[in-house]
Amino acid sequence: MSEEQQDGEKWEEVSSDLGRTIRWREVAKDDKEAEKTIFIGTEVVGIYTEKRENIGENSATIYQVNTIEHGMLNIWSTTVLADKMKRIFEGNEVRITMKGEQKPKAGGKAYMLFDVFQRPPSAELVAQLGVEKKEEEKEEEKEEESTDEEVDPKFD
Secondary structure (H helix, E strand, O other), X not given: OOEEXXXXXXXXXXXXXOOEEEEOOOOOOOHHHHHHEEEOOOEEXXXXXXXXXXXXXXXXXXXXXXXXXXXXXXXXXXXXXXXXXXXXXXXXXXXXXXXXXXXXXXXXXXXXXXXEEEEOOOHHHHHHHOOOOOHHHHHHHHHHHHHHOOOOHHHO
C-alpha cells in the first residue's frame, strides 16, 4: 500500500485482492494467456466466496475460490461449469475437478467436463483462510438471538 499526502492529511491507498485467474491446461495457448493466468493443475479446492457476473466485454462470469495453497483464485465459467455451480452455496467448501474435454456429437469445438462437489467448511479451514461470515449471515444470527429471548407477557 502506498500513502499520499493531500490537504495536509495522509491517505493510505487500498488495493483489492481479486486473486489470480487459473487456466486448466498446462501450456498456455498464447503469450497473453501465459502472462495473465496460472496453471495449478486440474483441481481447485477451497471456500467458494463469490460469483462475479458481467465481467469484460463478453459479460463473462467468474467464480472466486479462496484456497490455502494459492490464495484467491478466479475461475472463468463455462456452460458445463455454470450448470453445476448454480447448486453451490457461497461460503461452502468446494472441489472443482476438470475431467477432460469432449467433442460434441454433432461436431464443433470441444468443451471441458467438470466434477463439482461441496460441503460445509470445517472450522479449521475457515480459521486458516480467515473467512468471515457475510453481513447477511451476521444479521440473521442477530435476529435469531433476539427471537430466542423469552418475552415477559406483562411487557408485550
